[in-house]
Structures are given as structure tokens and as C-alpha cells.
Amino acid sequence: MTSPDPGRPLRADAQRNRAKVLAAAEEVFAVQGTSAPTEEVARKAGVGIGTVFRHFPTKESLLEAVLVALVERLAAEARELGSAADPGAAFFGFFSRVVSQAATKQAVTEALAEVGVDAREATGRAGPGLKAAIGVLLQRAQEAGAVRDDIVPGEVLALLAGMSYAAGRAGARGDVLRIAFDGMRPREGRAAGSA
Template identity: 65%
Template sequence: MSPPKPAAAPDGGRRPRADALRNRARVLEAAEAVFAEQGTTASTEQVARRAGVGVGTVFRHFPTKEVLLEAVFVAQLGRLATEADALMSAEDPGAAFFAFFARVVDHAATKNAFAAALAEAGVDVRATTAETGQELRRALGSLLDRAQEAGAVRRDIGLPEILTLLVGASQAAEHVGGDADVRARALAVIFDGLRAP
């Protein structure tokens, strides 16, 4: 009796081996840490060293540095969407909404650095993040709905206004850099304007 053939991947190819999947995850994790510490100009060699793999392994999973940056960026946005989903069960919907708003603003500098590096490399950032961005907007909209139903956020504000405020607050946070006190006070002003009377 002949041994069973490996299961096919959904795209019709062979399913990746477990060690290949582990290596890919290790490279992604290392890339995120390296880019956070040294910026998006850090080299793939530095990522390989941090991951404990050869640079060939990095390129086997991510053929170019731009593909690696893209994967890290999409993974970060996906985690934000997952965090928003997890907050849907919070006992205090208002606190959950405001905490997530602040979390997105805190993440702004990293997000903008990745977006700028990808755009500079000719990557269509909007297309690359379309699916994950949609998940993030859906989750944020759900948090907003719950906060409004709980009477924590005014009802004359919709998701378009929230997204506009997030963009503005994120740019302001980048402008003040590492001054956490100024960022916190600016967010407090925005939150006061969003709260239900």
C-alpha cells in the first residue's frame, strides 16, 4: 500500500510543511521587532539574524523587503481588528470604545511609517490593506454602536466622523512625538466632544 499524498493547499499547491510555517511566523515576528526598533529602513539581514534563520529563508517566504513590510503591516492591522472584536464583550461599552480609539492613535506612527515606506516602493497601500481595513472599520463601527446604545457616545456621530477624528488625532500624535502628556490631553478634549451630554 502506497503512503498517502500530502494534503493539497486551497490554491491547488502542496500544503506548506509545519517547519516552513514556523519559520515564516518567526521571520514575521522578528521583522516586526526589528522595524519597531530601527525603522522600516532596517535590512532583511537584520531580520534574519533576529529570527535565527538564514537570509535565504527570509527571501523564500518574502521575496522582497516590500513584501515583508506589507505582511507585517497587514498583520498589525489584523491584530487591531481582533482587539476591537475582543472589546465587543466588555462590560463598559463606552470605556471599550474610548480605549480602542486611543489604541489606534498610539499605533499611528508605526502605521504611517509602514504606509509611507510601502508607497515609496510603489505598493498600492489602499489595495494591500483593503480587506483588513474593512474588518477594522467594521469592528470600530460595532464598538461605536455599542457605546452609543449605552449612552456613552453622542448619537449624532457616525463612523465617517469617527474615522476623520482618528486620522486627525493620529497626525497630531505624530506631530507631538513622544510627548505622552500632550497626546493624552488632546485625546481627552476629543473624548469630551464625543461623549453624550
């Protein structure tokens, strides 16, 4: 969701306020859940509640914008990592960051679903860019010998979805990520004791 009048660009101060509101909303929803009051978002952003509603007329529009901003930020980070000096570290580090943000993304997605908003549709513009950037990360990690060459982008996306769901629901992270990473590495790059 963009500004209330998508045909007119936001002034610089309005852009800053919108960015502050989005950052505050993501933080508030991550800590307090999506049922946190919009007033708390305004307080955290250091703006009045009117400023929040000027940019996001409903809580659903705010939640949708938080989700889109998260996906766009991940896509930008993945694109930037596409030229990292250590492709393996870039791939596995990015994977870890996606999973670490899963609880927030999942809570926002579920809150949107409750009011009939399809998260995939909401993130439609940003989603393909994220998928493409993950494909580049995977290809570079494979070329560097850090990831098995028989893994395809769809499998990475499925693993990301599954691991993110597990992290959001059960708090599964460290050991589960290590196991998943070990399975993606070429046999000679796996941890000692792996089959």
C-alpha cells in the same frame, strides 16, 4: 502578501517561522525605522536570512505583510472587544491602541508609497473588517451612553486617521487624546471644565 505559492498551505514550522519574522519585522521597524536591514529582522526572529526571503522575497513584500498583519490584528481585537462588558472602556481603549501604533503604521505606509505600493490596496481584505468592527464598538458605546449618539462611524474613522497622523508626526498623544475623547462623550459625561 501570503506565501510564495499561495495555492499550497504552509507547513506548521513554516507558519511559525513566518509569524516570527512578521513579529520581529514589526518590532525592528517600529524601533529602527523601515530602513532597518532585513538581516536585523532575521536576527531578531532567530532565523536565517534565507528564511526571511523564502517568505518575503523583497523588503517591500515584508513591509506590506507587516501592514496587513497590523490591520488584521486590530480588526480581530476590535471584533473581540465588540462583546466587552464595558463598551465605553472598550471603545476608548481601542482608539488609544490604534493611535499608539500609528508611528509604525505610518512609517510602513510611507515606505510602501515610495516604491509605488498603495497601502489601501494592500490592506484591502482586512480594511472593511476593521471598519465594521469599529462600527460595532461605536454602536455599543453609544448604547451604553459612553459616546454621543450623533457620531457616525465615518467620523470616528476620520478622527482615528487624524489622531494617528498627529501621533506619528508630532508625538501628540495624552492630552490630545483626552480632548478628542472629551468631545466624543455626551455632555454630562465630559470632564469638569468642558463646555
